[in-house]
Amino acid sequence: MEKINPVLVPQRKLFDGTRMPAIGMGTFGSDRFTAEQVSAAVAGAIEVGYRMFDCAAVYGNEDLIGQVFQAAFDKGTVKREELFITTKVWNNMHGQGDVLLSCAKSLRDLRLNYVDLFFVHWPFANYHAPGCDGDARNPDSKPFSVDAFMATWRQCERLVDMGLVKYIGMSSMTIPKLEAVLPLCRIKPAAIEMELHPSFQQQALFDYILSRDIQPIGFCPIGSPTRPDRDKTPDDVVDIQMPEIVEIAKAHGVHPAVICLKWAVQRGQTPIPFSIYENEYTSNLRCVTEDSLTVAEMESIRLADKNCRLIKGQVFLWTGAKDWHDLWDEDGTITK
């Protein structure tokens, strides 16, 4: 097994100067990979040199990943403080008191006494069953509400006060939503998870977040090429087949996937690629420690943006919403 010295991996600075790796590993196996396969990959990834893992209660694998963390600490492969571990509260646990319950369960499952970064997974308390059909709708779903979101955020702030989490973050936000909630935060988000890949660069949101000293963490950094069919539409761009990416990959003699990751880290976001295969997750980490993209290559990828959102979130729509565009406030105001 190849080992990559974590010291060589670029780092980000959070708003208080704390360092976080500029690349982590995703742990969402969807319905393609079992919790056993994902946790085995986490074990391998720690050995290879990953120090950041993006977990979530709804991924249904935190208990097995926790066993892997415990074993790595017991074996002395890594110390707790050398890992940066995130988790997220799912949409059905936003109610008063539920965020603490969700955090406590994640801590127990992950076998940790704190997580580094705790996210509100989606800015809606709109529940849908994991793996449900893309057309499924919950009649209880509601549009975004500043009051409801802030009630959830206050509970996250309490987790920081209690020492259960070091930092808190938001996910799948928009500029109008952030404009509404950031002034109300007692503890600001250290990071925001957002979909980021070459065909979906979200430049305005990316700039907005960085300008407020918040770290953008990019999910689906390779364009999630093997996501379930229910999450695909005919117009979706396949990032690893984009001509610009393929051409740069040929020039560097690597798979197009790793070009997406080099671009992400050089641009300034923190990608969290997923793979259960040792050769893939190893090359995903190694690629950000060597052979940078040129200024011209970075520019060619910048110009290749297609504004192609892959995780449209349509299962979170409320009665009366038109279509998935309503989740993303595209006219510059919060869609009701």
Ligand SMILES: NC(=O)c1ccc[n+]([C@@H]2O[C@H](COP(=O)([O-])OP(=O)(O)OC[C@H]3O[C@@H](n4cnc5c(N)ncnc54)[C@H](OP(=O)(O)O)[C@@H]3O)[C@@H](O)[C@H]2O)c1
């Ligand atoms: N906050 C949120 O709401 C949210 C939403 C979505 C995702 N996430 C997080 O983001 C993580 C990553 O997203 P994702 O898994 O959807 O997409 P992704 O990382 O863009 O794509 C993952 C897929 O890319 C392929 N791949 C990975 N490395 C490769 C390599 N070196 N060469 C060739 N192919 C490679 C693998 O396909 P094969 O398996 O076929 O090899 C893998 O399944 C998730 O695991 C999760 O932690 C968060």
